[in-house]
Amino acid sequence: xxxxxxxxxxxxxxILAAALIVFGRDGFTDGNVxxxxxxxxxxxxxxxxxxxxKQALFTAAVKHGSQQANERVLGVIASLDLTPTDLRAExxxxxxxxxxxxxxxxxxxxxxLQFAERARFPELLDGIRDSNRARTIDALAGKxxxxxxxxxxxxxxxxxxxxxxxxxxxDDALSASGFGGRTLGESELDQPVKDGVDTFLAAFGPRExxxxxx
Numbered sequence: 001x002x003x004x005x006x007x008x009x010x011x012x013x014x015i016l017a018a019a020l021i022v023f024g025r026d027g028f029t030d031g032n033v034x035x036x037x038x039x040x041x042x043x044x045x046x047x048x049x050x051x052x053x054k055q056a057l058f059t060a061a062v063k064h065g066s067q068q069a070n071e072r073v074l075g076v077i078a079s080l081d082l083t084p085t086d087l088r089a090e091x092x093x094x095x096x097x098x099x100x101x102x103x104x105x106x107x108x109x110x111x112x113l114q115f116a117e118r119a120r121f122p123e124l125l126d127g128i129r130d131s132n133r134a135r136t137i138d139a140l141a142g143k144x145x146x147x148x149x150x151x152x153x154x155x156x157x158x159x160x161x162x163x164x165x166x167x168x169x170x171d172d173a174l175s176a177s178g179f180g181g182r183t184l185g186e187s188e189l190d191q192p193v194k195d196g197v198d199t200f201l202a203a204f205g206p207r208e209x210x211x212x213x214x
Contacts (some may be wrong), residue, residue, distance in 0.1 A: 012050055014040040017106075019061035024109025027116050028058055059124060062113060065106045070132045072101045077139045082146050087153075087205070088197060095169030095193035102170060103189070111174070137162045153204045161204055168196030 018039035023031040033054060037044040051057040076097040084090035101107055110128075118125050140162035148155040155161050172192035 011040070011042050011046060013064075015042060015047055015050060015057070016061045016064040019057050020065040020106055020109050023058055023061060023117075024106075024112050027113075028054075028120060031058070033057070059121075062110065062121075062124060062128065065110055066128045066132060069101065069107045069110060070135060072107075073098065073132075073136050074139050076101060077136070077143060080143045082143070082150065084152070087147075088201060091165075091197045091200065092193055095165075095197055096189065098166070099170055099173050099189055099193060102174065136166070140165065148204075151206060154206060155204055161200075164203075165196075165200050168200050169193045170196075172196070 015036065018036045019031070022036050022039065026032070031054075033047055034044055036057070037047050040047070047057065051060055076094065079097075080094055081090050102111065114125050114129060137159055141158040144153060144155060144161050144165070145158040147153045148158065153161075169192065172195070173189055
């Protein structure tokens with residue numbers, strides 16, 4: 001299997017990507033290994049040779065997809081400008097990028113599985129959710145703390161502010177999408193982020209005297 005640029009794609013990567021999409025759409029029980037193999041461009045025996053059985057494939061696909069999703073989120077947070085000329089615009093950019101991460105095909109599939117398959121795989125799905133959230137909040141809290149030290153924000157508890165920022169910019173969009181079940185239009189994505197940033201800055205934004213002294 002090759003990409004559009006002609007480079008060879010690892011069969012295992014292709015299988016895991018296809019499995020996450022199929023399981024995310026159909027769930028574990030109805031997820032069809034024949035379809036996964038077909039979408040990955042491999043023979044069905046190749047799937048079993050690499051991953052053993054359907055449950056092992058599901059576990060590997062969820063772990064792999066979760067790692068990729070978390071890396072995208074952490075990359076977005078790492079890109080936050082710590083000396084922004086327009087703090088509101090920079091936070092809106094961050095918020096929209098975070099929403100894009102969680103509404104990405106793999107992120108949406110993982111969200112659906114968190115709801116649909118938690119009873120069957122509680123240890124797997126709860127562990128992934130909690131560890132990813134902890135890494136995300138830790139990274140975001142560090143960036144917000146740096147902005148606070150520079151006078152761009154007023155924070156007493158950076159981790160709490162990070163949790164609140166994530167909730168403010170993502171919760172409305174996630175709820176409106178049915179937690180990954182429906183693709184949202186641009187206005188449905190943008191307005192909740194803008195409103196969330198407004199609320200965040202009302203609570204944690206600098207006073208006018210702080211802006212003038214920076």
